[in-house]
Amino acid sequence: MRVIRNAELADGRTRDVRIADDGRIDAVGEDLDGETLVDADGMLLLPGMVDVHVHFRQPGDAHKETWSSGSRSAAAGGVTTVVDQPNTDPPTTTGEAFDAKEDLARNALVDYGINGGVTEEWDPDSLFERPLFALGEVFLADSTGDMGIDTELFETALERAADADVPVTVHAEDADLFDEGARERDDADAWSAYRTAEAEQIAVEDAVAVADGTGAQVHVAHTSTPEGVDAAKDGGATCEVTPHHLFLSRDDLDALGTFGRMNPPLRSEERRAALVERLVDGTIDVVATDHAPHTREEKQASIWDAPSGVPGVETALPLLLAAARDDDTALTFERVRDVTAANPADIFGLPQKGRIEEGRDADLVLVDPDETEPIRGERLHSKCSWTPFEGFEGVFPKTTLVRGNRVYDRLGGAESFLPTAGQNVRR
Template sequence: MHELVVEDAMVSFDGEILACSIGIDEGKITRIAKVLKGEEKYDARGRLVMPGVIDSHVHFRDMRQEEKEDWLSGSKAALYGGVTTVVDMPNSDPPTFDAEAFKVKQTVAANRSMVDFSLNAGVGDNLPQLPQLWKLGALAFGEIFMAKSTGGFSIDEPALKEALKAITLMGATASIHAEDEALHEELKKSLKHDPSSSIHSKLRPRESEINAVEAAIRLARETRVAMHITHISTSRAVELISREGITCDVTPHHLLLTMDHWDRLGSHAKMNPPIRHDSDRNALWKAVNDGSIEVLASDHAPHTLDEKNLPVREAPSGVPGVETMLPLMLKAVADKRLPLQRLIDMTSANPARIFGIEGKGSFAAGNDADMVFVDMAKVRQITPAGLHSKAGWTPYRGFEAIFPEAVMLRGDIVLDGKDFYAKRGTGKFIPGKGYKRLSDVLKMARAGKRT
């Protein structure tokens, strides 16, 4: 008999949806069968049950940027969107470019987060720090900025090559933000007086991403690093990446927004890389469906409403998205734009595999019992008032979406209808492989001393 059984669950097995029961013991999945006995039961009521979503690209701000977001508000928004695990990027304030800053962020997240979390480490002029960051538990290195973005970080090609060599030796993964800084600087001068609402897309054109992806691929070949390129926005970048065995992710905003949205959204549509034309968006959808793009990530990058109400040239780049990512894509499933199994793979199994997030990503026995319960018939419009990020705004106002009705994290129901049960500080830190290797070495050393 199991401690807990989820009954009457509809689960996708390689695209076939079957009714089943899920046995849970000590917060982990132990068995899936037609009927199971449990000391306690949770009735899924015939709803779709998916693995908890892994959002492999968030910026939860906090520390010196608490007005934008903190780990408490960000993780609450995540749970309402069906996200049970997040990977936070390093361009926070202070940035996680050294051991001290990494430990500070880990402590802050551990005290506040209501979802499980991993932390990426930054890469810039900190080459000697990289091994220590890896041992402390960084999941991956990056996003590594090939061009300046939020935080003002960037790295030139010679320094990037040396960093990638070091990352290769550690057996880690490099996550790349691919844009061309030199091209941006040229365009700032030539487009200085352009008054158009779409100026941000002109200042960071599709050629910027393509140039940077070509350079990143060349460096990946030379250094043999495990490379992931994040928030891809152009058809050509997808073509280049798919030939190389390099992985990549795409965001909902690059799938759902285009140049046509600039006039309506203004600065609320500003992010890096920027929104593109329909031709690129259509190519991204094709790549999502054929498997060329393996991961869906939100690039949740909140700013205050006052900041985003500034003119386009002055406003910071970034949009909130951790709460709306799954609901928007579930609506895409309902609209037959995306198979359900592809969505599940892109938001759970694939990010877990690519980044080495242990115990997550599927309903395999021994994995954490992270689940999202969805009624696909319940569609509603997105409103800023219905969301939970500190941002207080969304570029998706009025978009139709399917939000989770309930969420389970490690066997505990943390959201059920209008009832929210999650507590601050209950999120678990999930370290990368470097931490595990160090732990194994220390265990072996201690065992040797005892003998």
């Protein structure tokens, strides 16, 4: 057995963590017997991030990202499990499409889940025969592609998901509440003006109202407003926020230009600050990245023609850790641990993930909280090689383990990835 020694856990305790040969945590304690894997010497040891919202672009758009490149980026950012969304080409709406995507996902360095999509042409019978992670990102009223559905189909999907005991992740924006007058503008802020905050709030309220009585477990994706978060919580749903909605606002759009276009869009500085308050006080359940890479050339278009989405799987945990070490914030390492690992594991039924406890998978991330680095797109491992967080400070992993296998390491100075095979967490 191998032991990580003298690691500081998120709650401040210093402990050894012993890893069994099967990749699970054998014990957490003091002065544990075993071969020393790492002497952490007071460095911070966290459970690997469970990122329940990524778009790794395969099949269909491998020029933007692949399971190989995306999972390398994840491992370098301390993410040990990713969940891919269904709006690929073809969309993951049938059992055949699921199988084709899983064949590609076996190239991942980290563990993974695959969501099934809902469209007018979906095949729920064949989908529910597969080891789905969840349904969704289910688009309501508006879509990025051809994934949008009406209320009747949404209710059917909720009922089928409840019968199969599968959660439903919802993208909630009501296109009827978009501001068509904003289309007369061509500045960088026009996209945020167009996709209004009210459109999110009302769509969340409608989604939880439709879900009421179906027995379905609803999780609202990438809530970008405090009103959306509160509507989800009031309706009995869980919710996630993204790093870009926590760290960026409409005030940043002059600098970002079309590289700051995403769905939902960036909000006001006041709403951003209110999201951070809800992150700190425990209202927000999960931080997930909505990692959605596009090439530089694709983003260098007009605000109405550029694709929506930004990369984030490699920078989410480093950004949160840098914020938690800052005395000017109330964010703690324990809270970062909960929203990135423990809570998503609990919400989505992953008893083997999310905590540093005996019997759990040894999905572990070791960082030096005293060492920050500027985020540079050219140093990241996503195929798109840019980031909306250029110049921000991050606390990056020194080593990342998935089920006890070291998949990323730079403890000796030189960066290396160690080949391993990710597994479907539902199998």
